[in-house]
Amino acid sequence: MASSKRQRRIFHSENKEIRKAFLEYVEKRFGIPSSLFEGRHIYLGSSGKIIMGPALHFEPLSAGITVGRLSKSGNIKPTTNFIQTFGRFATKNVVSLSKSQAIEFLRGLDVKADCDCEEGYVVVSYIYPLGCGLLQRGIVKNMLPKAKHQKIVYL
Amino acid sequence: MIPADFVERYKDITDVELLCACLEQPLPKSFRINTLKAERAMVLERFKEYGISLKAVPWYEDAFIADKHDIGLTLEHFVGAIYVQELVSMLPPVLVADCLQEWSKVLDGCAAPGSKTTQLAALMRNKGLIVANDIDYVRIKALKSNIERCGVFNTAITNYDLRRFPNMRFDVVLLDAPCSAEGTARKNEEVFYLWSVKKILNASRLQKQLILRAFDLLKPGGVLLYSTCTLAPEENEEVVDFLLSKRNAYLEEVEIKGWRYDRALEEWQGKRFSEEVSKAVRIWPHQNDSGGFFIARIRK
Ligand SMILES: C[S@@+](CC[C@H](N)C(=O)[O-])C[C@H]1O[C@@H](n2cnc3c(N)ncnc32)[C@H](O)[C@@H]1O
16 A cells, blocks of 8 residues: 555564664663563664654555654664653653753753763753753753744743 | 624524624633643643643543633643644544554544544554544645654554545544534634535535545444534535445444533434434534534444
8 A cells, every 4th residue: 555656665564673773772871661662663764764653564654753863874863752752761861951941942052961961862851851962061952853942931 | 704694504403693602702722631741630730830720621531721822832832741622623532432442443534634643642542553644745744743743653644535545444433524614613714704505515525425435444343433623414414314325334322421512403404314313413612612513423
């Protein structure tokens, strides 16, 4: 059942190799247990997109959510949507912001980190996990997609 | 501006003065808690801190009416912990909730922008499979973005004309049909500018084709939920009646706890419908201060 003839087949079978790499990464980096992802399938989409979705027996237009990106060098970068959904299960590399920092972060600004996290991707959190940041020399680089930058009135 | 013909059409089947007075009032702002991303208690606690008062809804514990209109500017909206949605639009998933199992295969036949898809996913706790289909590629982009924002992992998107949807079988099918949308006039003034009986008849013709395909995509014993956000009997009772005349389908009585509604009409403009049809319900905006809606639950 191809939705479009030009489309590459992505969803006909799970990508076991990417599954292993992604689950190992989130467990090691954030302490998010692999058991949370039982029954979910991992697919490799175009331009290194790592997709988590349901098991499928046909080729839809798309499925599930892009949870990460695989760079050419094999590094994994988690997406905002992944962090927002599973960040609450993270036990390490979580940067907790103050309210004023959260306001800045939601506007798309970088913020200072005051924590003993390892450099690299972090869960940026204020009440809820807000998204992904990149910790470098004590600064959390903002990784929120531009479309998500927003002035929040109630927080 | 409510068209005179509109008033004329409905004056014998409801209190049309109450209806018109209601249609001129703005719609209360409602939302549901997206339990895929947040705990209900936590979200309620936060709204208390914001000083936004919430009113619960008798038939769905995740639905609330807010006394402020800018709930889209909350942190909860940003993180996808709430989904702003009209109350009547939350009814179809709630009314099939008893059929949703961890292994269920569900088709949302006209799914974009995904209010009901994402709600179904929450009711299914992200298990099983939802196929969210829509004919309109532009609207599918909004569907995709809502799926991502809500943390929905059990859904695949397809882009078919439902009338030509490939042969698959589902436990549950939602057909939230394209319609003349009279019931949304409170949030969309355009409805009455574009309103005409011709539009209603065209919608009805398409809905009859859609409901046959939706029914044929059910497994034996499966449930089809047919809904529209319009008041026109041609798009509601007449469509369900048409299905009953063409297929071996049964209606199941729809009940909505704590709300007022009418049973579906037995006849319209001299045409009598099958008795079964009255198991469906029509919700007039003035009955619960909501949008207008029609719902039938059909078993194969
Ligand atoms: C009432 S809206 C659906 C709203 C949606 N269920 C929700 O809750 O967000 C009707 C949808 O039907 C789609 N549609 C119209 N004709 C269709 C067809 N022949 N096949 C599939 N979808 C169709 C429209 O593009 C539109 O998105």
